[in-house]
């Protein structure tokens with residue numbers, strides 16, 4: 001797989017910063033390849049959003065480089081192309097929708113890109129369908145639930161046909177159904193359309209659905225591994241003010257009681273299957 | 287005796303306009319000292335509207351809100367005093383911080399109550415400690431603190447009024463896991479020490495399972511369920527249909543049950559699930 005985003009020795013400081021740290025981002029070396037599904041975890045203020053904004057040239061490095069498809073984000077000539085390639089979705093669904101009709105909102109970016117109207121129409125339909133919101137095409141966004149609004153925001157990004165979507169805590173203001181619908185959508189976009197996903201979240205269970213988890217600590221990368229391996233590092237997670245998914249913790253406790261179930265468990269159905277297998281092992285088929 | 291009692295309250299926004307919206311319908315709830323009550327419901331189910339009734343920010347169209355057995359709307363001019371008894375912490379309360387120091391910000395409420403300076407100082411300190419911050423924070427600028435710290439300062443500002451009931455609208459949204467754990471731990475300690483009733487709106491079924499005693503489930507402005515945590519989460523299918531969920535531990539047990547194991551699915555916390563799973567593994571040992 002080719003490198004989609006590459007940061008090399010990335011350092012960053014805000015112009016009017018108030019923090020004691022010399023750097024908000026302190027030497028980030030990271031390669032994100034096409035088609036990956038990456039979660040980024042870290043305590044409040046560790047630099048996740050700042051890093052995310054470097055991926056599509058909303059911010060540019062104070063030192064070091066960020067390349068998107070080999071193009072330097074520092075070069076203004078590249079920025080238009082880069083923002084088309086890497087789309088961003090933010091936390092608050094109410095701040096991202098501007099039109100009074102859903103389909104107009106989704107058409108906004110492709111219109112700005114100067115795409116022909118017939119092509120825009122087909123892209124809008126395709127994008128709304130991909131997030132399961134086609135039925136709401138002619139609705140007003142203001143009456144949608146938070147989760148629906150977030151999916152429309154994702155459709156608006158999709159309509160640019162990006163290679164990658166970066167989502168900055170997209171579910172933290174949503175109710176359980178909204179969260180689960182948005183997560184399903186994200187997973188499907190990655191699996192079925194091959195869109196690269198970078199998901200910033202405080203929910204360990206959401207991170208567990210990624211293929212690769214990056215832990216950040218004060219502007220640096222503290223760990224970069226599979227979710228299964230990441231969530232075995234309980235000491236590190238606690239030190240970084242994070243947590244283990246409840247499923248991981250439960251299986252941990254079960255093993256301490258001498259119940260033989262595998263390590264590195266992060267998903268509910270994995271855990272149920274493992275518990276059933278352990279019961280069966282002990283007592284034969286139920 | 288209940289501190290707050292809602293008696294079949296109903297409320298419409300924009301009554302008599304084309305935008306009329308029935309937001310609450312016949313909600314009843316009784317809250318005693320020291321209770322810890324959770325409110326859950328999908329977006330738009332009426333949670334924020336409901337909590338605005340507790341301290342008289344909204345007036346019900348019908349039904350009554352009783353505080354210490356008295357209808358708070360009996361004398362509408364005294365509604366302000368209710369705001370000191372029932373402390374409301376809005377969503378993202380850190381956005382409502384505006385003083386230059388933490389001490390001033392926490393003192394704002396007690397000052398409005400007309401307390402003397404000595405009492406105010408004492409309450410500021412007490413509240414600061416309740417949210418787990420030490421005296422070194424007093425002179426700090428709240429705008430130069432982390433999101434989690436700012437949120438705690440905002441909550442301390444309400445605690446400093448010593449309300450009989452503290453109502454929190456999604457207090458942990460957006461906090462990192464440790465910030466979330468700490469905040470909930472401090473709220474729980476505060477409840478135990480002061481016997482203040484806590485009412486918490488949350489989208490985290492795990493937090494509800496871990497901390498509250500009773501749950502009120504809202505759906506389209508009506509009470510869908512009300513009762514103990516296990517009794518409410520026993521309605522897994524219905525809750526999903528209402529756009530809600532059950533705690534992950536409950537899901538594990540439900541998964542085993544679906545595979546034919548005779549497991550008690552009323553466990554909602556990690557400790558309870560661990561206990562129930564051990565029982566499942568061990569009981570068969572003894573057969």
Ligand SMILES: Nc1ncnc2c1ncn2[C@@H]1O[C@H](COP(=O)(O)OP(=O)(O)O)[C@@H](O)[C@H]1O
Nearest residue numbers: 014016017019024043044045046047048049050
């Ligand atoms: N526009 C800004 N100006 C100055 N400092 C900022 C700005 N945005 C964020 N910061 C600071 O940079 C640090 C990292 O912030 P952020 O990237 O938002 O963290 P996270 O997303 O991990 O919570 C924090 O200390 C924050 O206060």
Ligand SMILES: Nc1ncnc2c1ncn2[C@@H]1O[C@H](COP(=O)(O)OP(=O)(O)O)[C@@H](O)[C@H]1O
Nearest residue numbers: 299307309327328329330331332333334335336
């Ligand atoms: N100021 C208002 N004017 C009109 N309708 C409102 C207002 N505030 C809320 N509503 C409507 O009342 C219902 C309940 O809203 P709310 O209490 O905010 O729900 P929740 O807090 O559970 O998300 C929703 O349908 C919402 O659109």
Ligand SMILES: [Mg+2]
Nearest residue numbers: 048049050168
């Ligand atoms: Mg952020």
Ligand SMILES: [Mg+2]
Nearest residue numbers: 333334335455
């Ligand atoms: Mg609300």
